Amino acid sequence: MISKDKSIDIKTVNYIADLARIALSQEEAEILSHQLKEILDFIDRLKEINIEDMPATTHILEVKNVLREDILRPSISSAKVLDMAPLKKDNFFVVPKIIE
Amino acid sequence: MELNKLTAHQLLGLLKEGVIKSSDVILALKERIDVIDSQINAYVRKNEKIELSYVQNGPLQGLPVAVKDNICTLDLNTECCSKILEGFKPPYDATVISKLKSQGAYIFPLKTNMDEFAFGSSCENSCFGPAHNPWNLEYVCGGSSGGSAAAVAADEAIFALGTDTGGSIRQPASFCGVVGLKPTYGRVSRYGLIAFASSLDVIGPITKDVYDSALILSIISGYDPYDSTCVNLSVPDFTQNLSKDIKGIKIALPKEYFIEGLDKDVEQNIKEAIEVLKKLGASFTEVSLPHTKYAVATYYIIATAEASSNLARFDGVQYGLRINSFEGDSSLLQMYKTTRAKGFGEEAKRRIILGTFALAHGYYEAYYLRAQKVRTLIKKDFEEVFKEFDCILTPTSPTAAFKIGEKIREPLKMYLSDIFTISANLAGIPAISVPCGFTKKGLPVGLQFLAGYFREDMLLQVAYNYEQNTIWHKMKPKI
Amino acid sequence: MEYDVVIGLETHVQLKTKTKAFCSCSTEFGQVPNTSICPVCLGLPGSLPVLNKLALEFAVKTALALNCRIQRYFRFDRKNYFYPDLPKNYQISQYDLPVALQGFLEIEPQEGVRKCIEIKRIHLEEDAGKLIHTEGYSLIDFNRAGIPLLEIVSEPQINSPEEAYEYLLSLKEILRYLEVSDCDMEKGSLRCDANISLKKRDHFQLGAKIELKNMNSFKAVKDALAYEIERQSKLLDKGRILTQETRLWDAKEVRTVSMRTKESAPDYRYFPEPDLLPFVLEDSYIEKIKESLPELPYYKKHRFIETYGLSFNEARFIVSEKKLADYFELCVNLFPFPKIIYNWIVGPLMGELNERKISIEDINILPQDFVCLIKDVESDKINSLKAKEVLKKILDTAKSYAEVIKEESVIMISDSNILKGVVQKVLDENPKSVSDYKSGKTNALMFLVGQVMKKTQNNADPKIVQKLLKELLDGSV
Known part of the structure; x- marks a missing residue:
């Protein structure tokens, strides 16, 4: 869980890195904690602005309803893709056992 | 005649007349690369085989194009200069590549160097080592499309494709003294561009002059059924009205861009450029883009948040690097964490973590949502100005190129070097950087024009008029 | 102690489009692993999604049939989590602006017992690939990745395992009437998760919500819920306090086992999908789909009871599949004796079809011929024993009634x-x-x-x- 005071301490860095599935050494976490703190302090200037009632911009374009017809197109070569796989078996991609 | 020094339109003339063959051009480039690229490092995977006998009909007549390492090329490694994509050969071409091929371009098999996943402003974050500035090898060439800009500047390429998420075409173009065009978001298909920040990314040309930019833009633009965000709009021939004069054109000078921290030499060059344009009949008025100071902060939230999600797919399952674990524990979770820890460089990890943070439960409203709202304000600032003005003029970057290693340990300082280019991406508007002189140290300075949505014609016309009345685009580095 | 049971169901149905939700790969079931794939559904770097028009139409159709409010403006979001069956490690789904909200589904388990269960929301998303777990490692097949899914979430207004069963049955009937999904749980084209909480009778406080997963049939849903009611009431009787968690149904062992607790609930980091633009639906578009809706089973059932004098159970059976109801009605139009026709359909015809494992959709006896056969029996032109023989022959050979009668030289000897x-x-x-x-x-x-x-x-x-x-x-x- 993220700490309440919203600063990006080492615990938070580790929690976030875990969400992002990136292993960090203790040293890396410390450096990141400092750097991210500096960046977030800078980003905090956004809090000066009154953004109430302001719509969020998700897309710059005013285009909408982009659709395609339900028409089949040939798939790409299965072999080509599987050849790149770090590990494969028959026609499957293979990953290590899943332990949650 | 050194063919590699010519522009695309000059070469097309010669090819048409039958004076030269495209293989002559490719050979000239190959020789140039063999001689100097070990110093510049504009290209990566230099061992890829160059096809000398390439013959292709079509308007581009076999002219070679250098492609940034984040644009997918069929069966040709595309690795974003990241270890994690080692060996990735896309089973498909990006739409821009298909378009260029169909027009007869030769896709140069050596891809251009870049900051890993386009994360950077100096081309130092590449797993293949930095690309160097052809004007001074101790200096950065800018980023993230640094390899593309350096290759064009050093005559190792005729023209190149770059990508621009926060200035990644324009800033290296300005650092290397070439022309870099960032089209309107939605003008050019993103299909096949390995995404950094999906709502900001655009592909554009890096060229030796404005005419070439217009030429290439005309080819790569246009509707693509594979990209929902690519607009179905007819594409003009952008080379058509370039030479139309700019008498009476109204140019805005945003006061927020002429501030403390702006390098004196840069400022001097910009002032001189304004004088040139005035003489050509353009009028200048100071305006305000009041939310400019929030652009960098807004950008680094939105861009990293989108990036954290876009880069989640690099996990060692289907392609690229896979490291099972540090200590022999072979669980899936360990594989993910180790692969990503080893596969991503420092800056990539920093941005993924920042972006993940901005989206995390309890932070989304405070960071991501807020940034999207501020983005609306930044967009509105521009819309207001373009109601009255034809374009905006600013420096491309507050400084000329900095030294390699100078900012690499200070991420925030590095981020701030994008201060003048980021807003165009947040607003989605087109922008171009053209060379406008040199600092006392002999490093190029870039001039940026911005225009309203889909007004690349306006940008190119103003930029062309300026360029044709100056000598900067003809200057070559001594290397 | 007595407990009230509160159940909500979350159903995922695969839409019966030819191609996937965001790319043009086939959705066909049972293909060679990793052959129905492309850069988009593999989530290869650089690929981008474009929404299937028919998937959207199916979603709107379903929402209308379930009496939902169609959102005039909706969009897609990314649900971020790492799992090897998810090629991009995020799923394109919908979060705060789904296709439809606030609908209802009427169930009628017995004559005169009706209940309205509200639908909270319906949203479109993409399916994940399939994992096959083996010793020490897992195999991934991405053929299924990207197939359009509709998630239909009920309000927690279901009060017994039987009601849950009935809800699923009615939902399946409707979706099959609309021809938007096969709803075949065996092939995974319908999947269902449940959440259940118990409340002491006459108390206001609702107990902890337990989420149930891994139920592979309607019966499994019913059994898992029944098991949970018993498990939870026993714990509550002992004065235990339950905590929110997700549990997996183990059909073999007939029990549920804990999968994760609330503390380990994932943080999905939803945010608007930047690769897809928003959708704004016009009234005319919705109207057009509305007009194309078939008569739905609930209404058809009551019409059949009233118009044809069928009993509740007869009508319920005959409307359970649209093709069956249509066949029945075509026959009745040719020979207006619904009871006789009903008996012939349910008896000999269904018997033969079941034996041949043919569904009513693939039947090869025309209603005209079937009715002739019934008429001839009724008018003593042929005895019913012979009639059944003729029916078999028609089904086996796809010949017409007249042909078979001639070939078999059917005559009634009554001299x-x-x-x-x-x-x-x-x-x-x-x-x-x-x-x-x-x-x-x-x-x-x-x-x-x-x-x-x-x-x-x-x-x-x-x-x-x-x-x-x-x-x-x-x-x-």
Whole structure:
């Protein structure tokens, strides 16, 4: 869980890195904690602005309803893709056992 | 005649007349690369085989194009200069590549160097080592499309494709003294561009002059059924009205861009450029883009948040690097964490973590949502100005190129070097950087024009008029 | 102690489009692993999604059939989590602006027992690939990745496992009527998760919400819920306090096991999908889809009861599949005796179809021919035994009724003079049965009728045969 005071301490860095599935050494976490703190302090200037009632911009374009017809197109070569796989078996991609 | 020094339109003339063959051009480039690229490092995977006998009909007549390492090329490694994509050969071409091929371009098999996943402003974050500035090898060439800009500047390429998420075409173009065009978001298909920040990314040309930019833009633009965000709009021939004069054109000078921290030499060059344009009949008025100071902060939230999600797919399952674990524990979770820890460089990890943070439960409203709202304000600032003005003029970057290693340990300082280019991406508007002189140290300075949505014609016309009345685009580095 | 049960269901159905949600790969089931794939559904770097028009239409259709409010403005979001069956490690889904909100589904488990269960939301998303777990590692097949899914979430207004079962049955009927999904749980085209909480009767406080996953049939849903009610009430009886968690149903062991607790609930980091633009639906678009909706099973059932005089259960059965109801109605239009037709469909016809494992959709006897057959039986032109033979023949050969009748030279022999001889012969050959009959074993009569029918290749009129047999047997007392 993220700490309440919203600063990006080492615990938070580790929690976030875990969400992002990136292993960090203790040293890396410390450096990141400092750097991210500096960046977030800078980003905090956004809090000066009154953004109430302001719509969020998700897309710059005013285009909408982009659709395609339900028409089949040939798939790409299965072999080509599987050849790149770090590990494969028959026609499957293979990953290590899943332990949650 | 050194063919590699010519522009695309000059070469097309010669090819048409039958004076030269495209293989002559490719050979000239190959020789140039063999001689100097070990110093510049504009290209990566230099061992890829160059096809000398390439013959292709079509308007581009076999002219070679250098492609940034984040644009997918069929069966040709595309690795974003990241270890994690080692060996990735896309089973498909990006739409821009298909378009260029169909027009007869030769896709140069050596891809251009870049900051890993386009994360950077100096081309130092590449797993293949930095690309160097052809004007001074101790200096950065800018980023993230640094390899593309350096290759064009050093005559190792005729023209190149770059990508621009926060200035990644324009800033290296300005650092290397070439022309870099960032089209309107939605003008050019993103299909096949390995995404950094999906709502900001655009592909554009890096060229030796404005005419070439217009030429290439005309080819790569246009509707693509594979990209929902690519607009179905007819594409003009952008080379058509370039030479139309700019008498009476109204140019805005945003006061927020002429501030403390702006390098004196840069400022001097910009002032001189304004004088040139005035003489050509353009009028200048100071305006305000009041939310400019929030652009960098807004950008680094939105861009990293989108990036954290876009880069989640690099996990060692289907392609690229896979490291099972540090200590022999072979669980899936360990594989993910180790692969990503080893596969991503420092800056990539920093941005993924920042972006993940901005989206995390309890932070989304405070960071991501807020940034999207501020983005609306930044967009509105521009819309207001373009109601009255034809374009905006600013420096491309507050400084000329900095030294390699100078900012690499200070991420925030590095981020701030994008201060003048980021807003165009947040607003989605087109922008171009053209060379406008040199600092006392002999490093190029870039001039940026911005225009309203889909007004690349306006940008190119103003930029062309300026360029044709100056000598900067003809200057070559001594290397 | 007495507990009230509160259940909500989250159903995922695969839409029956030809191609996937965001790319043009086939959705066909059972293909060679990793062959129905492309850069988009593999999430290869650089690929981008474009929404399938038909998937959207199916979503709107379903939402309208479930009485939902269609959102005029909706969009897609990314649900971020790492899992090897998820090629991009995020799923394109919908979060705060789904296709539709606030609908309801009416269930009627028995005559006169009706209940309205509200639908909270319906949203479109993409399916994940399939994982096959083996010793030490897992295999991934991405053929399924990107197939359009509709998630239909009910309000927690279901109060028993039976109601949950009924809800799923009604939902399946509707989706099959709309032809938007096969709803085949075995093929995974319908999947269902449940959440359940118990509340002490006369108390306001609702207990902890337990989420149930891994139920592979409607029956499994019912069984898992029943198991949970028992498990939770036992714990509550002992004064235990339950905490929110997700549990997996183990059909083999008939129990649920904990998968994760609330503390380890994932943080999905939803945010608007930047690769897809928003959707704004026009009234005319929605109107057009509304007009294309078929009569839905609930209404059809009541119309059949009223118009055709079917009983509740008869109507319920006949409307369970649209093609079946249509077939029935076509027949009734040709021969307005619904009860007779119903009996013929449910009896001989369904029997034959089940034996051949043919669904009503693939039936090859025209309603006209089926009705002719029934009519001929009703007017004594053919006996029902022979009629069933003819029916079999038609189903096997796909020939018309007239052809089969001709080939089989079907004639009804009702001439007593002709039959008398045969009857006498049968009596002579079966002295045991004759004596059985005479000693009061009336069953023997039916055996003797059967023997006569056999000798006449089922062409004899069984009523006459019976009459003759009786006459001869009783006369010889």
